[in-house]
Amino acid sequence: MQCDEIRRWISPYLDSELDPHTNFEIAQHLDGCAACRQAFEAEQQLETSVAASLSSDPQTEAAWDQAVHRAIAGSRSRPRRWQLAVAAVVLFVGLVGGWRGWTMARQDLVRSALRNHQEYLANRMTLDVQSGAPQTAEAFFVNKLPFPVRCPRNLTDQGIRLIGARLCHLNHVPVAYILYHVDSRPISVFLLDADSLGQFRQAAETLGHPDAPRGYRVGRSVIVTARSALGVICAVGEVPQATLERIVDSYASEST
Amino acid sequence: MDRQSRDRFTELLKPVARAAQAYARHLAWSRNDVEDILQTALLNATQKFGDYAEGTSFKAWLLQFVTYAAFNANRRHEQIDAHELMADTEALDRLSAVEVLTHEVAYAELLKAPDRMLGQLGQEIQEAVRALPAKRRSIFLLRAIGELSYREIADVLAVPVGTVMGELWRARKELRAALCEYVQQQGLLREEGGTHAV
Numbered sequence: 001m002q003c004d005e006i007r008r009w010i011s012p013y014l015d016s017e018l019d020p021h022t023n024f025e026i027a028q029h030l031d032g033c034a035a036c037r038q039a040f041e042a043e044q045q046l047e048t049s050v051a052a053s054l055s056s057d058p059q060t061e062a063a064w065d066q067a068v069h070r071a072i073a074g075s076r077s078r079p080r081r082w083q084l085a086v087a088a089v090v091l092f093v094g095l096v097g098g099w100r101g102w103t104m105a106r107q108d109l110v111r112s113a114l115r116n117h118q119e120y121l122a123n124r125m126t127l128d129v130q131s132g133a134p135q136t137a138e139a140f141f142v143n144k145l146p147f148p149v150r151c152p153r154n155l156t157d158q159g160i161r162l163i164g165a166r167l168c169h170l171n172h173v174p175v176a177y178i179l180y181h182v183d184s185r186p187i188s189v190f191l192l193d194a195d196s197l198g199q200f201r202q203a204a205e206t207l208g209h210p211d212a213p214r215g216y217r218v219g220r221s222v223i224v225t226a227r228s229a230l231g232v233i234c235a236v237g238e239v240p241q242a243t244l245e246r247i248v249d250s251y252a253s254e255s256t
Numbered sequence: 257m258d259r260q261s262r263d264r265f266t267e268l269l270k271p272v273a274r275a276a277q278a279y280a281r282h283l284a285w286s287r288n289d290v291e292d293i294l295q296t297a298l299l300n301a302t303q304k305f306g307d308y309a310e311g312t313s314f315k316a317w318l319l320q321f322v323t324y325a326a327f328n329a330n331r332r333h334e335q336i337d338a339h340e341l342m343a344d345t346e347a348l349d350r351l352s353a354v355e356v357l358t359h360e361v362a363y364a365e366l367l368k369a370p371d372r373m374l375g376q377l378g379q380e381i382q383e384a385v386r387a388l389p390a391k392r393r394s395i396f397l398l399r400a401i402g403e404l405s406y407r408e409i410a411d412v413l414a415v416p417v418g419t420v421m422g423e424l425w426r427a428r429k430e431l432r433a434a435l436c437e438y439v440q441q442q443g444l445l446r447e448e449g450g451t452h453a454v
Contacts, residue, residue: 011421011424011425011428012406012421015399015405015406015424016405017405017406017421046432047400047428050381050400050431050435051400051401053378053381053382054278054282054381054382054385054397054400054401055274055278056274056277056278056281057281059287059290060277060278060280060281060290060294061277063277063290063291063294063295064273064276064277064294066291066295067291067294067295067297067298067299068266068269068273068298070295070298070299071295071298071299071301071302072262072265072266072302183266184266184269
């Protein structure tokens with residue numbers, strides 16, 4: 001084949017779509033023809049560069065994570081009758097035995113944070129800033145809150161991905177809301193300063209108390225709260241408690 | 257969907273997530289539709305997961321749902337689509353001799369250093385892709401982002417393999433022409449010390 005003919009096959013050749021015979025013929029020609037070889041290599045590079053510029057963005061990634069979460073949640077099979085019966089018994093035992101835990105879960109800060117987290121899940125809340133960079137989230141809160149926001153840098157290494165942030169209110173108190181994803185599951189982190197804790201009477205009494213639990217479970221959601229040098233951290237998500245504890249501890253160590 | 261299927265579905269999703277996201281993003285007419293497209297595609301995919309045959313390309317299977325969801329979402333913008341389809345896609349064939357030569361010079365320069373040139377044209381590349389007619393764009397994206405074979409693309413869009421080849425060729429030709437235009441308009445050749453002979 002001549003150069004003109006060879007170059008007509010450039011696309012299917014680079015896409016590995018040619019039959020072995022034509023493929024071999026072109027490969028042989030390229031071995032002996034520097035001009036065609038250069039043209040093929042340049043085309044390949046152009047194709048790669050164009051494809052690379054068509055990547056995704058943080059906004060689409062967040063939409064994807066949310067879509068995965070909802071699709072998986074929506075696909076859960078309906079419980080059978082015997083499963084409902086077992087669940088009823090477990091619920092009864094749980095209610096009787098875990099009355100104290102339930103009361104704790106009604107704690108005002110926990111309740112308020114959970115409600116906000118559910119707002120996000122229901123797609124009724126959007127982020128003010130979408131970025132995977134902790135410094136971008138921190139910069140967003142400057143001059144918006146009476147306390148500095150410091151986001152830990154080490155969470156990405158543990159598969160905990162920063163998605164974005166927004167300013168929100170819990171019981172009319174302005175707080176920093178920071179969203180993370182772990183395996184497409186959203187985790188809401190709320191930060192408020194120590195002065196604002198007065199607005200949460202029950203939380204103020206229990207936080208820091210040696211008998212108070214760190215984690216609460218309400219349905220499938222887990223909530224972990226902690227005091228830090230700057231204020232209070234509260235993380236909510238449908239993930240193991242240990243994951244939320246890691247996040248909360250990282251935030252607590254940032255503020256010391 | 258039982259727990260085992262759910263876990264398997266989640267596992268299969270991970271390696272194809274980036275391709276599916278980018279595909280939906282660049283296939284959607286409106287950025288506002290991307291979230292809906294992904295939501296619909298994944299919901300439909302979970303419901304039909306029982307039909308997926310293990311051992312076949314999960315990426316091709318999933319991108320089929322993204323394609324349908326995007327085409328449906330894009331129907332809302334049919335007027336724009338129709339207008340676009342009426343646009344003169346054969347304009348390239350009617351370029352004057354000077355224009356053809358100008359394009360060739362620009363294209364030669366583009367091929368000499370695609371990374372350097374394209375690095376400055378991120379937004380323009382996306383616009384050029386967006387300007388492709390719907391099916392052509394889908395075929396180009398399934399190849400460039402999804403890295404699907406011609407046969408897989410043909411199956412996703414239910415078109416013959418020959419159509420895939422032809423449309424892919426036209427898409428690349430149009431994209432390169434658009435990129436050459438941008439390169440010239442922005443004076444990249446002159447700035448970068450290219451030949452700029454015309």
